[in-house]
Every structure is written in C-alpha cells, then in structure tokens.
Amino acid sequence: MTTTEPGTTTEPGTTTEPETGTEPKTGTATGAGPLTYDVVVVGAGAVGENAADRAGRTGLSVAVVESELVGGECSYWACMPSKALLRAGAVVEAARAVQGAAAAVTGPVDRDGVLARRDSFTHDWDDASQVEWLDSVGIALVRGSARFTGPRRLEVTDDDVGTRVLVARRAVVVATGSEPVVPDVAGLAESAPWTSREATSVQDVPASLAIIGGGVVAVEMATAFADLGARVTVLVRGDRLLAGTEPFAGGAVAESLVRRGVELRFGTEATRVVRDDHGVHLTLTRGDPLHAAEVLVATGRRPRTGDLGLETIGLTPGEPLRVDDQLRVEAVADGWLYAVGDVTGRVATTHQGKYDARVAGDVVAARFAPAGSAQGPAVDAERDVEGAGQWSRYRATADHAAVPQVVFTRPEVATVGLTEAAAREAGHAVRTVEVDLSQVAGASVAADDYRGTALLVVDEDREVLLGATFVGPDVAELLHAATVAVVGEVPLHRLWHAVPAYPTVSEVWLRLLEGYGL
Ligand SMILES: Cc1cc2nc3c(=O)[nH]c(=O)nc-3n(C[C@H](O)[C@H](O)[C@H](O)COP(=O)(O)OP(=O)(O)OC[C@H]3O[C@@H](n4cnc5c(N)ncnc54)[C@H](O)[C@@H]3O)c2cc1C
Numbered sequence: 001m002t003t004t005e006p007g008t009t010t011e012p013g014t015t016t017e018p019e020t021g022t023e024p025k026t027g028t029a030t031g032a033g034p035l036t037y038d039v040v041v042v043g044a045g046a047v048g049e050n051a052a053d054r055a056g057r058t059g060l061s062v063a064v065v066e067s068e069l070v071g072g073e074c075s076y077w078a079c080m081p082s083k084a085l086l087r088a089g090a091v092v093e094a095a096r097a098v099q100g101a102a103a104a105v106t107g108p109v110d111r112d113g114v115l116a117r118r119d120s121f122t123h124d125w126d127d128a129s130q131v132e133w134l135d136s137v138g139i140a141l142v143r144g145s146a147r148f149t150g151p152r153r154l155e156v157t158d159d160d161v162g163t164r165v166l167v168a169r170r171a172v173v174v175a176t177g178s179e180p181v182v183p184d185v186a187g188l189a190e191s192a193p194w195t196s197r198e199a200t201s202v203q204d205v206p207a208s209l210a211i212i213g214g215g216v217v218a219v220e221m222a223t224a225f226a227d228l229g230a231r232v233t234v235l236v237r238g239d240r241l242l243a244g245t246e247p248f249a250g251g252a253v254a255e256s257l258v259r260r261g262v263e264l265r266f267g268t269e270a271t272r273v274v275r276d277d278h279g280v281h282l283t284l285t286r287g288d289p290l291h292a293a294e295v296l297v298a299t300g301r302r303p304r305t306g307d308l309g310l311e312t313i314g315l316t317p318g319e320p321l322r323v324d325d326q327l328r329v330e331a332v333a334d335g336w337l338y339a340v341g342d343v344t345g346r347v348a349t350t351h352q353g354k355y356d357a358r359v360a361g362d363v364v365a366a367r368f369a370p371a372g373s374a375q376g377p378a379v380d381a382e383r384d385v386e387g388a389g390q391w392s393r394y395r396a397t398a399d400h401a402a403v404p405q406v407v408f409t410r411p412e413v414a415t416v417g418l419t420e421a422a423a424r425e426a427g428h429a430v431r432t433v434e435v436d437l438s439q440v441a442g443a444s445v446a447a448d449d450y451r452g453t454a455l456l457v458v459d460e461d462r463e464v465l466l467g468a469t470f471v472g473p474d475v476a477e478l479l480h481a482a483t484v485a486v487v488g489e490v491p492l493h494r495l496w497h498a499v500p501a502y503p504t505v506s507e508v509w510l511r512l513l514e515g516y517g518l
Pocket residue numbers: 042043044045046047048065066067068069070071072073074077078079080082083144145146147175176177178196200217304307308340341342343347348349350351352353
C-alpha cells in the first residue's frame with residue numbers, strides 16, 4: 001500500500017506528493033494575539049488538504065484547522081474503509097467466476113481478515129501519517145473546531161489548548177464536509193441508529209442489519225455486510241435502487257443483491273423504530289414489521305455548516321455554501337471566502353471535491369501570491385483569473401458536464417456525464433447505444449458468465465458523448481476513457497481511431513461505436 005494523495009493515505013509515514021520547493025511558510029503568532037496566515041482552510045479532509053496544498057505552492061502561508069482526524073471522512077469512515085470492506089468479496093467472486101480458479105475458493109470471506117485489512121487502511125483511526133504529509137509540504141495544522149467571528153476571522157476551540165483566534169490575511173477556504181441526515185421517523189434517533197460511520201468502522205458484525213435508503217451507501221453496505229455474513233434487509237422508499245443512474249444499473253444491482261440473499265423491500269418506509277435488548281424493531285408503511293440487530297440510516301447527507309458561525313459573515317447556518325465555478329462563495333463580497341467539497345452541495349465525491357480544491361487553491365494562489373512568486377505548475381504566466389474561460393485551470397467546468405462516479409457493488413456501476421433522461425431534459429438531441437458486455441471477447445476471458453451492460457448517451461447534433469454508464473464486474477477501470485471522451489468532446493468519428501486492445505473488456509468501445517453506425 002502506498003500513499004498517493006493527500007487525504008487518502010494508506011501507509012503511515014510515507015508520501016509520494018511532490019516536494020513543492022517553496023520557502024518555509026510560517027504563520028505568525030504574536031504574544032497572546034491571533035495566529036495569522038495568508039490562507040486558512042477550515043477542515044482537513046481530502047478536499048481541504050488539496051486546497052491547502054495548491055494554495056501553498058506559491059509561497060502563501062497556509063494553515064488548516066481540523067476538529068477530528070486529518071484526512072476526514074474519506075480516509076477513516078467513508079471511501080477507504082468501505083472499499084476495503086468490499087474488496088475481499090469482490091476478489092472471491094471473481095475467482096469463483098473462472099473455471100479452474102473456482103475450485104481454489106472453498107469458503108466465505110475471512111471476516112477477521114477483512115476487518116483487519118480495513119483497519120490497516122484507517123491506521124486504526126490514527127492520522128499521524130497525514131500530519132506528516134502536512135509537515136512535509138509546510139502547511140500548519142491547528143487542531144480544534146473553528147467558528148467564524150467575522151470576515152477572515154475565526155475562533156478555534158480545542159479541549160486541550162483552549163480557544164485561539166485565527167486570522168486569514170487573504171482568504172478562507174471552507175471544507176467542512178457533510179453529515180448524515182437522520183429522517184424524522186418516530187423513535188429512530190432514540191434508537192441509536194448506525195450511520196455510515198458505525199457501518200464502515202464495524203468491529204462486531206451484527207447477525208442482521210436493516211438499512212434505510214436505496215442510494216449509494218445503502219447498496220455498498222448491503223453488499224459488504226452480506227459478504228460478512230449478516231442477514232440484510234434494505235428498505236427503499238422508491239421503486240428502484242440508485243435512482244439517479246440509468247434504470248438498468250439499479251436493476252442489475254438489485255438482482256445481484258437478491259441473489260446473494262439480501263431482502264429488498266421497495267415502496268417501503270419505516271414509521272416507527274424501537275430498540276430493546278433484542279435489537280431494533282421497525283414498523284413499516286407496508287408489509288410485516290422488521291426486526292434486526294442494528295439499523296443503518298443511509299438517507300443522504302447535508303453540508304456541515306450548522307455550527308460555523310456563518311451568521312457573523314451574513315450567511316445562514318445549515319445551508320450549503322453556494323459557490324461559483326471559481327469556488328468563491330457567491331453571497332460574500334470581496335472574494336475572500338471560498339468553499340470546496342461536500343459543504344458546497346455541488347458534488348459529493350472525494351475525487352470531484354479534490355478537483356474543485358485544485359481549482360480553488362490555484363485561484364487563491366493566482367489572486368493572492370506575491371508578485372514574482374510564480375513557481376511550479378500552479379500559476380499561469382498571466383494569472384488571468386477573472387478572464388478565465390471554460391476549461392481553464394481556474395474554473396471547475398467539469399462539475400457541470402463530466403462528473404464520474406463508481407458504485408462499488410457487484411456488479412460495479414460506473415457513470416460519467418448525463419444519463420439519457422437528464423440529457424433529454426437538458427434539451428439535447430439524444431441517441432443512445434447499448435451493448436451487452438458478455439458479447440465482448442475480453443469479458444468472456446475475464447469471467448465465464450460475465451454479465452454486464454454499457455450505454456453511451458450521444459449528442460446527435462455534435463456527435464460527441466454526453467454520458468456513459470457501465471455495469472459489470474470491474475467496469476470501474478473502463479470509466480476514465482469515457483470521462484476523457486466527455487471532457488475532450490471527442491467526435492465519435494475520431495474516437496473510432498482509438499483502437500482497444502484485444503482481448504480486453506475495453507473492446508466494448510468498438511462495439512458501441514459500431515452500434516452507433518460507424
Ligand atoms: C460510506 C461512504 C462511502 C463513500 N465512498 C466514496 C468513494 O468510494 N469515492 C468517493 O469519491 N466518495 C465517496 N464518498 C464521499 C466522500 O466521502 C466525500 O465526498 C468526501 O469525504 C468529502 O470530502 P470533504 O473534504 O469535503 O469532507 P470531509 O471528508 O467530511 O472532511 C471535512 C473535515 O472537516 C472537519 N471539520 C468540520 N467542521 C469543522 C470545524 N468547524 N472546524 C474544524 N474542522 C472541521 C471534519 O472533522 C472533517 O475532517 C463516500 C461517502 C460515504 C459516507
């Protein structure tokens with residue numbers, strides 16, 4: 001395991017982040033006066049770390065404030081532990097799908113081994129390696145919980161150190177992430193339900209788990225806990241899983257969850273929850289009551305802005321920090337306040353948040369770094385931030401047109417750009433092409449009964465890709481080609497010349513283009 005990015009480190013004490021070659025960048029603390037830095041980033045999740053890194057590359061002094069663990073949700077309670085929980089089951093299933101390998105797999109996943117591997121990814125919830133990375137790039141860490149007390153001014157409260165005042169000479173970047181929403185169901189909050197934190201950090205796998213929700217967390221955790229041997233029931237309010245994706249994606253995930261013993265109850269909501277010594281008891285809008293050892297709430301997240309002192313800078317606590325494409329908070333004058341990641345309500349994935357963080361960090365660096373300090377790739381010669389057009393490094397254009405996501409279920413669901421429905425709603429002249437992945441030679445080599453589907457959404461007027469969805473084993477790795485095609489607006493007749501190697505699953509691209517008529 002190697003460290004590849006701030007915020008997703010997997011190995012203590014190592015970093016492969018490039019040295020930035022800048023002067024030491026220290027803030028100033030004068031007596032009992034405020035700690036002063038050029039830029040203050042609130043929240044040291046993966047996204048905040050990236051914003052701090054980019055902003056600091058041109059000589060600005062940067063501090064990050066963190067109230068819990070440096071690395072944030074993704075490293076300790078979200079992406080990394082959840083994917084670690086899912087990986088063993090995927091590997092076992094992949095082996096079972098290949099004659100000759102299947103016989104070597106003789107039992108279920110080793111539950112203790114899975115949990116131990118998960119613990120290695122979270123470093124037992126210790127952030128020392130992330131702090132080491134901050135040190136190595138000259139970013140100051142201020143531990144504690146930050147609240148605004150006015151423009152560019154924060155109070156940071158820490159149980160051990162007390163309260164300090166922190167001042168940003170130039171800019172503040174808010175990257176405080178999001179928190180799970182617990183629906184207003186009678187008795188639910190009092191029943192100490194699990195959120196994704198308890199699920200991803202589980203030590204004792206419950207015999208049974210009720211999951212409320214039909215989105216990404218629900219389907220990934222249903223898969224993981226079924227692998228770990230729990231009896232899983234998913235309560236889905238609507239009539240399908242993964243409602244934001246192409247309908248066949250949620251259908252394939254539902255079919256596979258049922259095949260592995262998960263009970264799915266569609267059109268069903270909990271109306272009352274009671275916990276006693278035997279577990280949780282859920283009364284439902286339809287069907288029999290449900291009894292389970294634990295209940296996991298997976299009903300979405302909201303931006304974490306409730307306790308940030310936003311009222312002192314004219315904003316409303318609890319609301320997302322709405323930003324423009326340069327990640328400046330729209331409602332704040334003078335362009336000193338930026339926000340990135342889940343807190344913006346824009347896109348709630350780590351990779352897209354880090355993209356926004358790179359843009360925000362570059363914008364801050366270009367606007368505020370001292371003249372003549374341009375070094376490294378972060379600053380264009382002219383620093384033309386205000387005049388920056390689409391696809392400039394100073395605009396997060398991809399957030400509108402080309403957002404990728406992978407749902408790590410079995411089958412995996414990999415999506416980028418617009419679905420067919422969204423493209424039609426946006427007024428595009430749409431044509432879709434769908435291919436059965438089992439018809440591709442590489443897929444038949446990969447697994448004996450490979451099942452999957454690929455779908456392209458094409459803008460017929462311009463003959464470029466608007467979106468793509470892949471559903472099947474290991475399709476995550478097919479996604480980036482589609483993202484490149486969408487971002488590059490590569491004409492299909494040019495894509496025709498991108499020849500996929502034989503026999504790989506990527507040959508589906510050829511089948512898709514043939515299906516379009518090339
Ligand atoms: C179960 C689960 C699995 C996921 N899996 C994936 C995945 O596979 N891939 C993917 O791309 N995305 C995934 N996501 C989404 C991803 O975790 C988030 O999009 C990402 O963590 C957002 O990063 P962030 O830095 O904006 O926020 P966070 O990671 O939440 O970081 C915010 C940080 O700010 C700190 N903070 C908050 N308030 C204050 C304050 N007042 N003062 C100081 N510090 C503060 C917090 O302690 C935290 O460390 C998953 C989410 C969940 C719930």
